[in-house]
Amino acid sequence: MQKIDVIIVGGGMVGTSLALALARSGMHTALVEQQTLQPGLLLMDDPWQPRVSALTEASIKLLDYLGAREGIQRACPYTHMTVWDGEGTGAVEFDAKTWPQKNLGYIVENDVIRNALLQQLARSTVECFEQQTVLEYQLCGQGGEIVLKNGDVLRAPLLVAADGAQSCLRQLSGIPVNQKDYKHHALVTTVETELFHQHCARQVFLDTGPLAFLPLQSQGEQHYCSIVWSLLPAEADRIDALSDDAFCRELERAFEHRAGNILQVDQRFRYPLRQRHARQYHRQGVVLVGDAAHTIHPLAGQGVNLGFLDVAVLGEELIKAANRGDDYFAAHVLDRYQRRRIGHNSLIMKAMAGFQNLFGVDDPAIRWLRNTGLSLTNRLPLIKEMIVGQASGLSKDIPGFMQ
Numbered sequence: 001m002q003k004i005d006v007i008i009v010g011g012g013m014v015g016t017s018l019a020l021a022l023a024r025s026g027m028h029t030a031l032v033e034q035q036t037l038q039p040g041l042l043l044m045d046d047p048w049q050p051r052v053s054a055l056t057e058a059s060i061k062l063l064d065y066l067g068a069r070e071g072i073q074r075a076c077p078y079t080h081m082t083v084w085d086g087e088g089t090g091a092v093e094f095d096a097k098t099w100p101q102k103n104l105g106y107i108v109e110n111d112v113i114r115n116a117l118l119q120q121l122a123r124s125t126v127e128c129f130e131q132q133t134v135l136e137y138q139l140c141g142q143g144g145e146i147v148l149k150n151g152d153v154l155r156a157p158l159l160v161a162a163d164g165a166q167s168c169l170r171q172l173s174g175i176p177v178n179q180k181d182y183k184h185h186a187l188v189t190t191v192e193t194e195l196f197h198q199h200c201a202r203q204v205f206l207d208t209g210p211l212a213f214l215p216l217q218s219q220g221e222q223h224y225c226s227i228v229w230s231l232l233p234a235e236a237d238r239i240d241a242l243s244d245d246a247f248c249r250e251l252e253r254a255f256e257h258r259a260g261n262i263l264q265v266d267q268r269f270r271y272p273l274r275q276r277h278a279r280q281y282h283r284q285g286v287v288l289v290g291d292a293a294h295t296i297h298p299l300a301g302q303g304v305n306l307g308f309l310d311v312a313v314l315g316e317e318l319i320k321a322a323n324r325g326d327d328y329f330a331a332h333v334l335d336r337y338q339r340r341r342i343g344h345n346s347l348i349m350k351a352m353a354g355f356q357n358l359f360g361v362d363d364p365a366i367r368w369l370r371n372t373g374l375s376l377t378n379r380l381p382l383i384k385e386m387i388v389g390q391a392s393g394l395s396k397d398i399p400g401f402m403q
Contacts, residue, residue, distance in 0.1 A: 014290030014307035015162030039118035071116030137172035158329035167292035185236040194260030
């Protein structure tokens, strides 16, 4: 039997960052992960990883606070963003020149982010239980107790579920979740393009779903983009069955040849898209962060950024409570975290669902309205600045170290 202050189940980007944040405050923190927690050796010329994130300024500040930013060697800043309606003429453009920060964000492979966090984890006081799964969970006095696959029994006043959309700990604790099928599948891969992306993130809304080209670092004269193509299931079946050459030609047409010819494509990956949102963020000694609490459509790349904001706010609440001698695991402390995050997450999720529904309607009147709206937004600099500011994650409610 091992007694710990906080047990975090899930060693992905979100879980590892929370473990590092709490360990910095002196809390005895344990991290349980079903895969390895050993950092790898990623080289600049290694093959591209398929899953990427568009890190906001707030997320970068959190990674910097945790010491992980220095380990992110393969990040591509983007200074411009273009969004347009593939079925009309409406478009809106955003430029970093309208914002105090140099960039609108950074496109980084998820494996690169996690590896940078694991490098810091190896130097931390976090107690790691790698290649382990949780078999049992039960309430035990003040807090909970979990049994791992290897037979270890861990007990803590607070357990954190950071183990993804299908969270085992969330299910074992009985926290209910609202779910909605987006009725889209995402195709993700990396492509080499004829034209340089000019550090611009671009997204076109098609009648079958949005298609995003996200800039990656060039390697010499070779230019690369990560793509996220959201498609209706039947169309995803058709596109996914194409040969690599036919896929490249289809991608060129869908993207209106704005990247020139697609010279080659890496292995393609596909996954169904579902919206999930927990009805409550904590219950009887278990608190949720990241995908365990919420999953959203990838069209704005906000998934991991929302998770990092969860980490920052929960970490702040726990550490402040512990420093003032309060029970950091008490319901009123976790209620504050829930109040600060559940509303913001709900707002972002509704906005993404609204965008998907708006651009998924094949109606001439709706098409005219959305094209007019995009064009009008593009002519209103104050509105664009407000959107950029919201997208950065640097709201008034974030912890002081991230401002």
